[in-house]
Amino acid sequence: MTTPAPPKMAAQPPSPSSMLYLIYQKDGDGALSYEVDDGAVATWWFGHSFDLGGKHWYTGFAYNTPEVYGPKDENAVPAPGSKVNITAATLFKDSAGSEKEWTIDGAYPTIGEFGAYERAGEIDKTRKIESRETGDGRMVLAVPVTFFANGVDSASYEMFLFDSADLQLEANAGRQRWTYIGNIAAGEDNDADCGQEPGDRACYQTKGTLSFGTPGDGGLPTIRIAMSGTGTEAASGVTEYRYDTAGKQYQPAP
Template sequence: MAGLLVATFAASSPATAAAAPQAHAAHAPRAAVAPPDGGTVLYFTHDVDGKGATSYEVANGSIATYWFGHAFELDGTQYFTGFSWDTRERYGKPGEDDVGPGTQVNLAEATFILTDPSAERPWKFRGMEHTIGEFGAYERADEVDTTRKPLEHRTSSGKLVLAVPTESFDNGITVSGYAIFVFTPPEKRLDDAKDKVWAFLGSVLAGEDNSLACADGDVMPCTRSTGELVFSENGNGDMPLLTVKPSGTTISGPDKTRQLGAADVAAYAYDAASKAYVVR
């Protein structure tokens, strides 16, 4: 894991936490020790002091923004990882400011370990990675959907698979999904040069809501669907299978809707070649 330092620091103060309402530091550790805040995560990720801000320029016009934080336990160790995203650097070249649905953002992470919950500085910086994948559209990350909880799965080899609930909006349709990540403890990586501690494995669809586009049914049928994400063991490998069980309605034709059911269940399997989850 890049940038390994032996550094400890105090938990975030109420004043700092209040300045970062979008930090999404979900699921505090069992010891109830406040995790590092968004400003701290960005500082350790980019080595640029933003004075506690959760979004600021880090290099050549690139803007880094804190996205999501997750505390978890693995093999008896309490971790906290803060994810951030950053836009591309700009050098005044033609087309650099053009954005569209294919313009994604870079994902980065910084991970900390809870060493002593009773200490003044309970968290130690474990390491960071400048890039663990790309996602989003129009040079923005998908929003974290705080109405749903992140989901975890622990593999037999000791990895953690994390599904972060997300929400995006385009052409009047709100799309719900899950961004899938995997955490491999540094000591369990097979190749330090190639294998990442955290890796983004793609997103899966979990529902749609066209209420802002359907105009109460005057433009198109109004539909809304949600999906339950379920992990299951994969007999062919360590990474779990993902199944999304939908409910609600979808458009089935002009002026027609239908109820979603068993025939609409979507299954995803990890593809080692693309290092992402794909539809089975």
């Protein structure tokens, strides 16, 4: 009787710590958040696999706080408007099941800024990552996040644009692999700071469902957020967002 061979396992993407090293070229000894150049702190955010343009891709996203010049005040509280720098590294191979080694496409020291209080939103695993191909080798990626501040848990989508074009070609000079293209609100919950007693903040909870529409400016799809919930006038209704080619961000449609 012949013993069947064990199933072949597809080569897995590198570990988050390895991706951080690829981006920042500084070893964190396995840590997923550590200091890099000039007092900035780099932190792993998440990894995402997808297929586009005849290749299987894997991107590791991270972010870093602003650089610190001069003495660092360990007790200083970051300001609400203090964003973080988004970074990424991308690998590819010919298919998801291929056992070939990953090829490094590139590491990108900045693809935009987001967040507040010197931190990014947390990946919301209760909602799906959404994406839409544009038909010209690009993809819009909507990453669900939550951000807690001042007693309110805010839900939103961080928006990215991926370009699968051969960036080595002279005709594609100046194009970027990844670009951050804005934040789209998708609900709020103030359960941590509300109540029924006199003087308490009124409780409210809203939730937004994302869907893609037809191509608009820049060839990117419109996005609709359908709201539902209780406790506020904004608990229901639909808001449409369109890509603004001048500002290079998604904005509410007028």
